[in-house]
Amino acid sequence: MKEDSEVVNSYAKGFLLGALVGGAVGAITALLFAPKPGKELRDELSYRSKDLLEKGQNLFAGQEESHPGVQNDGKTQADAVVRTAREKADDLLQNAEQMLRDAKSKAQQSSNIVTDGISKIKDAASAGVDAFKQEMSNIPPHSRS
Structure with missing residues (x-):
């Protein structure tokens, strides 16, 4: 029974987060494509972002009261995502460095082959x-x- 409650809470958190992010993206997109002057657009973006932040804080506060520990779960999940992203970035960086070393090595080999060929041509021309x-x-x- 407790597992079912945790699954429902997980879905609720995901839905809540999705609704907030979707609403924010939709509002920003609508504002950016609306034909308004720059100052007016910036003012409205500022107003809407403050409004969304306030709504999110209110929703989060309500969820935190009814489901203690949600904040810790979210932080734990966020930390795991950040850790995974860092690991993948490190892997990509290492792969890129290895590819660069390989390319330099092949370029040096090609340079040596060309230099040897030029030397042979010079020797043949001289002969x-x-x-x-x-x-x-x-x-x-x-x-x-």
């Missing part, structure tokens, strides 16, 4: 020039024309 000079020196001067 060709030397062979040409050698052949030219073997031809008598009066036969070159």
Whole structure:
């Protein structure tokens, strides 16, 4: 029986949070797309955000009185979400760093291959020039024309 009550409380908390967030998003979206001057829009956003904050505090206070411990449950769940997000961010960062190291290594390998190729081409060109000079020196001067 207690488990059923906890499930109902969990759904109620989720519904309440969803209603608050949905209402806030809907109100902000409506305000942003309404054709109003900047100052008037800012004033209305300020008014509506204060109103939503007050409503949320009132709802939360009512829930806290009828369901003590909800705040601790919410904090525990929020801490778990933050911890999971940090872990995933750390994993992404480590993966990105590894990809960067791999890319640098492959770039260095490519650079080495290109440098070796250029060196071989220079050596071959130099050998060709030397062979040409050698052949030219073997031809008598009066036969070159």
